[in-house]
Amino acid sequence: MRTKEELRAAVEAAVWAPSPHNTQPWSFALEEGEISLRSDTDRLLRVADAAGRELLLGCGAALFNIRTALRAMGHRPVVRVLPDPDRPALLATVRLGPDEEADEDVRVMNAEIPRRRTHRAGFLPDPVSGDLLDTLVGEARAEGARLTPVGSEAAARILAAVTAAAQDVQARDRAFTLEIVRWGRPPGSRHMDGVPADAYPGEPGRTWPHFAQRDYTAGRAWGTGEDRQEAVETGVVALLTTPGDAPEDWIAAGQALQRVLLRASAHDVTAAFHTQALENHHLREFVRHELCSGEFPQMILRLGHAPGRTRGVRRPLGEVLQESEGPEDDGTSVPEG
Ligand SMILES: Cc1cc2nc3c(=O)[nH]c(=O)nc-3n(C[C@H](O)[C@H](O)[C@H](O)COP(=O)(O)O)c2cc1C
Incomplete structure (x- = not known):
């Protein structure tokens, strides 16, 4: 897969993160072989979450999905969290680092990204080991x-x-x-x-x-x-x-x-x-x-253990992702540690 498609696929995974009241308080941009993750403060819960703590928890979960999806595709992600103190809404940037074969753990976690759901009731008697x-x-x-x-x-x-x-x-x-x-x-x-x-x-x-x-x-x-x-x-x-x-x-x-x-x-x-x-x-x-x-x-x-999984809804990618018009990027990049 070309870099741009892989990064887009990682954003598709990101949106399945949990967020408070399913506000999905994030936006993404794809530019020059890099994903930018931004907070969308129009979706901040101003009463319950004035400081934005829960908003950032949701965005952190989205970032973990991006990392996992890219690792499952065989890339080591190069992540910078809060890379620019002058732009606090820019929460993270992610580029592709060197190729690295995905281990079984990563593949298993990646497969759970769209399956995971929040439960809102009691659990079955089966214990958690x-x-x-x-x-x-x-x-x-x-x-x-x-x-x-x-x-x-x-x-x-x-x-x-x-x-x-x-x-x-x-x-x-x-x-x-x-x-x-x-x-x-x-x-x-x-x-x-x-x-x-x-x-x-x-x-x-x-x-x-x-x-x-x-x-x-x-x-x-x-x-x-x-x-x-x-x-x-x-x-x-x-x-x-x-x-x-x-x-x-x-x-x-x-x-x-x-x-x-x-x-x-x-x-x-x-x-x-x-x-x-x-x-x-x-x-x-x-x-x-x-x-x-x-x-x-x-x-x-x-x-x-829940008796079933609830239904999940997410906004389509077109609403949360901005893509530059440029040519497909070859994604060559130097990892930053
Ligand atoms: C920071 C945070 C706080 C949350 N608080 C609650 C909560 O108090 N009660 C609840 O039922 N769900 C809570 N949720 C779960 C969200 O409502 C849920 O992630 C969202 O509706 C999307 O549904 P899904 O997780 O099934 O995909 C919380 C999620 C996050 C990230």
Whole structure:
């Protein structure tokens, strides 16, 4: 494949990253054998995510997809994160480095990029193996983040309680509610962003401890009506943390998150996200000091075996990718370390 086609294929993979409320807050440009990844702040959740932390997590996940897709094509990607301090919206550039045969791990993760989905209910009773959890911890570490499976039942109950508190506070806040309603899509919607009505059950079974789901419906009877009585397990509660809390940490956390999710997905393990508490400064600080040994919590998740995968929607490439008109690039480049 020519370089330009390969880079385009990598952008096609990028858009399957998770993002808050499926805002897909990114744009890409292809120029002179290089992909630029930019944040699209028109899609920032101004109420829930004023600092852009979650936006950068999503973009970091997209960056990990680009790296994985290029590696699966047999190239070592040369990545520069936040390459220009004068252009903070330019999150990363990626060029092709030397050829390098893809190993099986990379191929497996790459195949999961379009399959991975967010789960929004309880899990089946099948346990997640300790070996897999160890592997996931290693995947996060390789990207400079820490994944901590929460072993203590008391700690899991505390996280469920702060999630419920944050959910209740947000539900009483008109600005929060309007923002979520803006991204929750009615059944049959043709929007290619936002959370489709068939991406969550209408009435999720209660787990113990129970982690409050976001309400994308504003009280309307949306969601799938499937009977999932057997899926009532909380699964493994886990925290993703970073030592720092600057934009580069958020991008690293996003890459770590996606690396964990793809590896888990290859073992048929799916994640549910519960980030409500991390959108409230006081609750986030509480979680940080009580449960994260002072590291910064970037994501609260549950991992388990889901009865099925939800539907994913993404905007077409033409909406997110700008391409220069120039001739096909031969992609010859010198890796920068
Ligand atoms: C930073 C971040 C925060 C998220 N928070 C939540 C959440 O609190 N609740 C939830 O159900 N999904 C959450 N999600 C998942 C997104 O809603 C999901 O990725 C998006 O709708 C696209 O769907 P997909 O992951 O199934 O492809 C979050 C995703 C990201 C990246």
